[in-house]
Amino acid sequence: MASHGARNRSGGRPTLEEVAARAGVGRGTVSRVINGSPRVSDATRAAVEAAVAELGYVPNTAARALAANRTDAIALVVPESETRFFAEPYFSDMLKGVGAELSDTEMQLLLIFAGNDRERRRLAQYLAAHRVDGVLLVSVHADDPLPDLLAQLEIPAVISGPRSAAETLTSVDSDNYGGARSAVEHLLDRGRTRIAHITGRLDVYGAQRRVDGYRDALRDAGHPVDDLLIEPGDFTEEGGSRAMRNLLERRPDLDAAFAGSDVMAAGARQTLREAGRRIPQDVALVGYDDSAIARHMDPPLTSVRQPIEEMGRRMLDLLLAEIADRRPAVSRGLERRQVVLATELVARASS
Amino acid sequence: MASHGARNRSGGRPTLEEVAARAGVGRGTVSRVINGSPRVSDATRAAVEAAVAELGYVPNTAARALAANRTDAIALVVPESETRFFAEPYFSDMLKGVGAELSDTEMQLLLIFAGNDRERRRLAQYLAAHRVDGVLLVSVHADDPLPDLLAQLEIPAVISGPRSAAETLTSVDSDNYGGARSAVEHLLDRGRTRIAHITGRLDVYGAQRRVDGYRDALRDAGHPVDDLLIEPGDFTEEGGSRAMRNLLERRPDLDAAFAGSDVMAAGARQTLREAGRRIPQDVALVGYDDSAIARHMDPPLTSVRQPIEEMGRRMLDLLLAEIADRRPAVSRGLERRQVVLATELVARASS
DNA sequence: ATCACTTGTGGGAGCGCTCCCACGGTACCT
DNA sequence: AGGTACCGTGGGAGCGCTCCCACAAGTGAT
Numbered sequence: 214m215a216s217h218g219a220r221n222r223s224g225g226r227p228t229l230e231e232v233a234a235r236a237g238v239g240r241g242t243v244s245r246v247i248n249g250s251p252r253v254s255d256a257t258r259a260a261v262e263a264a265v266a267e268l269g270y271v272p273n274t275a276a277r278a279l280a281a282n283r284t285d286a287i288a289l290v291v292p293e294s295e296t297r298f299f300a301e302p303y304f305s306d307m308l309k310g311v312g313a314e315l316s317d318t319e320m321q322l323l324l325i326f327a328g329n330d331r332e333r334r335r336l337a338q339y340l341a342a343h344r345v346d347g348v349l350l351v352s353v354h355a356d357d358p359l360p361d362l363l364a365q366l367e368i369p370a371v372i373s374g375p376r377s378a379a380e381t382l383t384s385v386d387s388d389n390y391g392g393a394r395s396a397v398e399h400l401l402d403r404g405r406t407r408i409a410h411i412t413g414r415l416d417v418y419g420a421q422r423r424v425d426g427y428r429d430a431l432r433d434a435g436h437p438v439d440d441l442l443i444e445p446g447d448f449t450e451e452g453g454s455r456a457m458r459n460l461l462e463r464r465p466d467l468d469a470a471f472a473g474s475d476v477m478a479a480g481a482r483q484t485l486r487e488a489g490r491r492i493p494q495d496v497a498l499v500g501y502d503d504s505a506i507a508r509h510m511d512p513p514l515t516s517v518r519q520p521i522e523e524m525g526r527r528m529l530d531l532l533l534a535e536i537a538d539r540r541p542a543v544s545r546g547l548e549r550r551q552v553v554l555a556t557e558l559v560a561r562a563s564s
Numbered sequence: 565m566a567s568h569g570a571r572n573r574s575g576g577r578p579t580l581e582e583v584a585a586r587a588g589v590g591r592g593t594v595s596r597v598i599n600g601s602p603r604v605s606d607a608t609r610a611a612v613e614a615a616v617a618e619l620g621y622v623p624n625t626a627a628r629a630l631a632a633n634r635t636d637a638i639a640l641v642v643p644e645s646e647t648r649f650f651a652e653p654y655f656s657d658m659l660k661g662v663g664a665e666l667s668d669t670e671m672q673l674l675l676i677f678a679g680n681d682r683e684r685r686r687l688a689q690y691l692a693a694h695r696v697d698g699v700l701l702v703s704v705h706a707d708d709p710l711p712d713l714l715a716q717l718e719i720p721a722v723i724s725g726p727r728s729a730a731e732t733l734t735s736v737d738s739d740n741y742g743g744a745r746s747a748v749e750h751l752l753d754r755g756r757t758r759i760a761h762i763t764g765r766l767d768v769y770g771a772q773r774r775v776d777g778y779r780d781a782l783r784d785a786g787h788p789v790d791d792l793l794i795e796p797g798d799f800t801e802e803g804g805s806r807a808m809r810n811l812l813e814r815r816p817d818l819d820a821a822f823a824g825s826d827v828m829a830a831g832a833r834q835t836l837r838e839a840g841r842r843i844p845q846d847v848a849l850v851g852y853d854d855s856a857i858a859r860h861m862d863p864p865l866t867s868v869r870q871p872i873e874e875m876g877r878r879m880l881d882l883l884l885a886e887i888a889d890r891r892p893a894v895s896r897g898l899e900r901r902q903v904v905l906a907t908e909l910v911a912r913a914s915s
Numbered sequence: 916a917t918c919a920c921t922t923g924t925g926g927g928a929g930c931g932c933t934c935c936c937a938c939g940g941t942a943c944c945t
Numbered sequence: 946a947g948g949t950a951c952c953g954t955g956g957g958a959g960c961g962c963t964c965c966c967a968c969a970a971g972t973g974a975t
Contacts, residue, residue, distance in 0.1 A: 627961035
């Protein structure tokens with residue numbers, strides 16, 4: 214006779230109790246089997262597993278969350294609008310890395326945009342309700358209050374680019390300084406000397422570090438650093454385009470440019486085209502990120518590769534470790550962890 | 565004296581009970597205030613709201629979900645890989661529409677990819693656990709088992725393109741047939757007669773309807789329909805490129821092409837370029853979707869605009885209505901709802 | 916004065932799980 | 946033989962909420 218007995222509120226879905234009855238064991242034992250505790254005999258485990266299969270038992274997440282005070286969910290917070298998110302390959306690669314690493318887990322990933330004030334307030338509320346066990350924070354600006362909010366709420370968090378050298382949160386980053394250096398050194402090797410730099414948003418620490426790398430590479434090679442060759446961008450294509458217009462006006466004799474992102478490089482290329490400058494004959498161009506854009510550009514763009522997917526994977530690993538650490542209320546991380554991954558220059562036809 | 569009394573498990577967060585004590589009322593009353601019940605006197609409501617503010621009370625979602633048997637979350641399920649998701653403007657526009665409409669709500673949106681078997685199994689498990697109150701299903705293929713699974717689990721769902729004319733789920737779609745007709749009629753108006761069609765994946769109903777519209781438009785104008793001018797694509801740029809190569813080989817005399825998506829049109833354009841055909845002088849080109857790609861193409865692409873963001877908004881409205889309907893176990897929708905939105909041809913330089 | 920209804924309110928019961936204590940059984944020491 | 950340890954197990958208590966019944970107080974018709 215098919216199971217049609219115990220009708221409970223949740224549309225007749227079997228509960229732990231029913232599985233226990235079916236398997237002829239206690240509630241606790243079923244819970245132990247479900248949660249993979251080793252303290253169960255093989256025979257009992259088999260019996261429980263059979264009962265689970267027969268009844269098609271699926272644990273009730275809400276009940277578990279309430280009893281255990283955890284959610285088995287983490288959030289990937291993007292402090293940008295949806296539009297920027299889709300325009301920027303950085304985010305999609307990051308998401309891919311996180312997603313891949315996550316698929317081994319029972320964890321659920323939530324994607325949350327916090328591009329405007331309204332969304333940010335909503336997010337704050339969300340975090341205050343502790344609806345996630347941890348947070349992955351991507352591309353944060355220097356003055357962002359979010360990291361401090363997380364710290365205050367004692368929510369485990371990992372940040373993808375530290376806000377400063379003194380970042381207190383666990384962070385994963387690529388070697389922005391070294392990456393920028395390699396880009397500039399590459400251009401110097403190619404015989405270029407009047408090398409411009411289109412920076413990223415300077416309230417992003419990584420963008421500052423790239424400027425530092427640019428400066429130091431020039432200085433160490435015995436070249437003067439001319440501030441007229443440095444123009445701030447904002448990581449958008451339009452911004453890259455505008456920056457290059459300004460640069461050409463101020464220093465029409467420039468013979469190379471290093472852009473703080475591929476997207477900005479694409480904008481710069483557009484401007485160079487319109488100005489009749491050939492790439493790379495007249496102006497050599499180097500980007501940053503080595504995203505799909507770089508490979509598909511005409512000419513293909515030399516770029517500094519960041520291992521973004523790997524950064525995503527590492528971030529998740531660190532976050533899961535922090536969440537696990539926190540469970541039995543341990544000593545709590547005095548040791549802050551900062552992972553820095555190496556970059557690699559990928560030379561293509563644009564330089 | 566600051567509140568430092570009742571330390572509960574959840575890190576000292578106040579509970580309903582504590583708010584009730586503070587406001588000098590019962591638990592039920594606080595619950596009523598929180599949930600906006602009208603059956604509370606103004607004075608009591610004010611007292612409760614004050615207590616909530618003082619204590620910084622935030623409801624515990626897990627407890628609410630357990631007691632009320634709902635999650636206040638819905639899922640947007642994309643039966644594609646992350647890569648396809650980011651490559652296809654359709655999805656991002658859809659997400660934008662849904663997100664905009666959702667921000668008025670307390671609902672949480674989950675983005676779930678189900679591109680491979682593993683992810684699909686995970687999703688099935690997820691749905692079986694009833695972790696969401698409803699599902700938005702985007703771009704489903706004819707043989708996808710997901711809709712039936714949802715029906716079987718009695719989870720409210722809205723689908724973005726019906727699987728067939730006999731779709732049983734509530735659906736939102738644009739007028740694919742009419743959109744295709746308008747594209748072909750436009751090309752005929754421009755004096756083109758040898759009009760090719762690069763189709764989308766034919767296991768997507770909407771793509772079939774576009775083929776129907778293409779055929780009927782030609783026939784009604786008194787032109788024969790030559791199957792050699794119809795080439796299947798797969799909605800990817802590479803597929804569009806390949807399709808155009810095949811078409812040029814079979815019918816080198818073609819003077820126009822209507823592609824089932826802008827992305828495929830971009831691929832076709834590439835092939836036409838390589839073959840030395842000028843757009844629009846030699847071959848006029850029309851796409852579908854009117855995505856950002858169309859505006860930025862060189863030359864700008866004539867395209868059939870679908871109101872994708874609005875589709876997203878409508879889908880969400882319908883889903884929320886279904887969820888609300890279901891709460892007091894009503895008669896249950898014998899009236900299936902199918903919304904069809906109009907398309908509009910946007911003429912640009914490519915035709 | 917009585918009844919019938921409405922309105923606002925309190926609080927018990929219960930959602931399905933995890934945590935943890937207690938208990939019987941076995942194994943291994945003294 | 947008794948003592949000690951640990952293993953596998955059962956089940957009570959409790960997580961923070963919603964649902965709903967009960968009840969007091971008010972309102973108006975009879």
